[in-house]
Every structure is written in C-alpha cells, then in structure tokens.
Amino acid sequence: MSSSTNPTDFGFEKKIPDGDTMERQVCTDCGWVHYENPKVVVGSVVTFEDRFLLCKRAIHPRKGFWTLPAGFMEQHETTEEGARREAREEANADIRIRDLLAVYNVTHISQVQIMYRATLDRPEFSAGEESLDVRLFSWDEIPWNDLAFPTVYWALHQFRDTAHEDRIVPFTNAEGDMLKQSLEMLKR
Amino acid sequence: MSSSTNPTDFGFEKKIPDGDTMERQVCTDCGWVHYENPKVVVGSVVTFEDRFLLCKRAIHPRKGFWTLPAGFMEQHETTEEGARREAREEANADIRIRDLLAVYNVTHISQVQIMYRATLDRPEFSAGEESLDVRLFSWDEIPWNDLAFPTVYWALHQFRDTAHEDRIVPFTNAEGDMLKQSLEMLKR
Numbered sequence A, B: 001m002s003s004s005t006n007p008t009d010f011g012f013e014k015k016i017p018d019g020d021t022m023e024r025q026v027c028t029d030c031g032w033v034h035y036e037n038p039k040v041v042v043g044s045v046v047t048f049e050d051r052f053l054l055c056k057r058a059i060h061p062r063k064g065f066w067t068l069p070a071g072f073m074e075q076h077e078t079t080e081e082g083a084r085r086e087a088r089e090e091a092n093a094d095i096r097i098r099d100l101l102a103v104y105n106v107t108h109i110s111q112v113q114i115m116y117r118a119t120l121d122r123p124e125f126s127a128g129e130e131s132l133d134v135r136l137f138s139w140d141e142i143p144w145n146d147l148a149f150p151t152v153y154w155a156l157h158q159f160r161d162t163a164h165e166d167r168i169v170p171f172t173n174a175e176g177d178m179l180k181q182s183l184e185m186l187k188r
C-alpha cells in the first residue's frame, strides 16, 4: 500500500458531483467523493520560568529546523487535549494549558492553527519520535535563523509582547514587519 | 452518483494501513486511505443595534429550528472569510466581523466551532437557500424553545454576558447551568 495521501496517486479523477458546483476528486471505481476540508493544527508556546520549549524536527517538511510542539488535531479530542497530546508526543512533556494565544489562518495550505499559552511544572522533557532534539531556550538563545515555520516566529513574538498580561485577546496572522521578518527567516 | 458521504456506502473497508496504528476506511479498489479529520465550523453572533440575527434552517439536521449564520469552513479561506461567506449564503447579509467570541469543541462529531462577534451596518437580509426565514430578534423575542444546537445557546448567552466589553477573552464550551439548560432545550 502506498503511503501517498494524494488522491491522484489512486483511482480518482476530477469531476463535479451531482448537486455540487465545484470539481472534486471522485473515485472512478466506487464513486466516493473526496471532499477536502481545512485541517486544524493545535499547539502551544510552552514556557518553564523564562525559557521556551522548542523541538528540532525529525520529519519533513523542514527537518532539522526548530518548532513549537504542535500538530494535526485528531478525531474526538478537544483542541486543548490535542495541544497536550502533541507536547507529549514530540517532547515527552506534560504541559499545563493556560489560555488561547492565537488563531492563525494559513490559507495556501488550508490550515487553521490554534495556539495556546502553556507551562511546564518541571523541566522534564526529551525528544519524542518526531523530534531530533528538545530544549529550553532563553529568548536570546532561540535559534531564530533555524525556525521551521513563520507561525512559530509569530507565536513566540506575540507571546513575548503579552507575557505580562493575564487575560489576552488572541492574536491572528502577523502583519507588517513581523510578517516580513518571518518570511525572511524562511529563505535561510 | 450517491449523495452519501459515508465511506461504508462505497467500496471501503476498515483496516490498519501500513505504518499506521489505527483502523481507517480504505478503498478496496484502489487502496486510497480515507483519513478523517476534525472539521471547522465558522460562524458569528450578528447584531444590529440590540437585536440578534437568526436563521431558520431549511436543511437537516434540525430543519425548522433557529441557528446562527455558521457552516463548514472551505479550502483556502480564512476563518473570518468563512464566517462572512456563511452570513451571505444563509442570510444574504453583509456582516462586519469584530472579534473572536468563542472556540467550541464538539468532540462527539469532531467539530471545532470558531464563533465571532459581528455586526450588520444596515438591517438588510433575507433567507438564503439553506434558510426558511431570517429575522432580527430582541433578546426576549429569541425563540429559545426552537434553537437548533446547544452551541447557539452558548454563543448567544456568552455574547450577552460580555456585550459591554470591547476586548474579550474568547469563551470555550459552556459548563454547569448553561450547559444543562442548552441540553434541556434540545429535548424539545
């Protein structure tokens, strides 16, 4: 069995299903219509005292770059449960969710990223299967030139801008200078 | 072509794909694995002056019951764009999104509902294809016994509890009395 998740690698072709208005991938064997929906990524900015928990990715895309503990939400879990599960899977870390930091829209890949503020009670963690390394970094130690995704850059900065606030209005996509800086970073 | 979206009505059977740990629906003809993911619903509590815009559902489930303008997010749109699109489709209403009201988790159907506070500039609206009727209700006129879903009840009450606040921390699922009342409502 192929590990592809692209319908065009299987018995699908594009057509407009009855009663629909858009082309969809339809299985030519059995008629199943593959409706694509935006996917939810859940994750968190995890701190222990004044340091930030980052994971070095062991998997593509952006293997070897540093990211927040985050990943695709699964069926039948809450967004908070998903964020905790990802921290366990990627960093063997037991985190405490505080509140909602941001809702990002990454439209070109149809992702909604729901990011929380979270804490570690103790500095106990280690690299999970999807991580090459997991570390706590002070702000100045963060490997800014080796972050995996723009949203990691946004979440860290937006966290820091409101770190002293107990109740925050969640952020959305970065704009202006922060957006520019985060895209510059990706060129490296 | 069937309008079913249930893989078991097509050429699928449950098995554990190579490299996976859970049973998935797999097409017996071509091997396509149907990975199910949580779906995002985007919507809003829309007000004009001190009245609330509600839509009477023309479609199942809960046909004939009143709901907020909301629906499944589509590919390549933002959550805010999705909420505006739903208000146009269901109520022919051009809404202005203010801010994030709530993120609800409806785990038994694997939905994440992202609800905004929004306003109408003018009281211009009409029933779209998926609505039997669209109306503005004052708080006391809201058809509490005929609401479609518990999350409609939660969103309206959470909106009202913070209507005077400019900056709000978004709500999550209702608990306690509000949850009980919203489930009572569904029995009718």
Ligand SMILES: [Zn+2]
Pocket: A027, A028, A029, A030, A031, A032, B010, B011, B012, B027, B028, B029, B030
């Ligand atoms: Zn098939």
Ligand SMILES: [Zn+2]
Pocket: A010, A011, A012, A027, A028, A029, A030, B027, B028, B029, B030, B031, B032
């Ligand atoms: Zn097939």
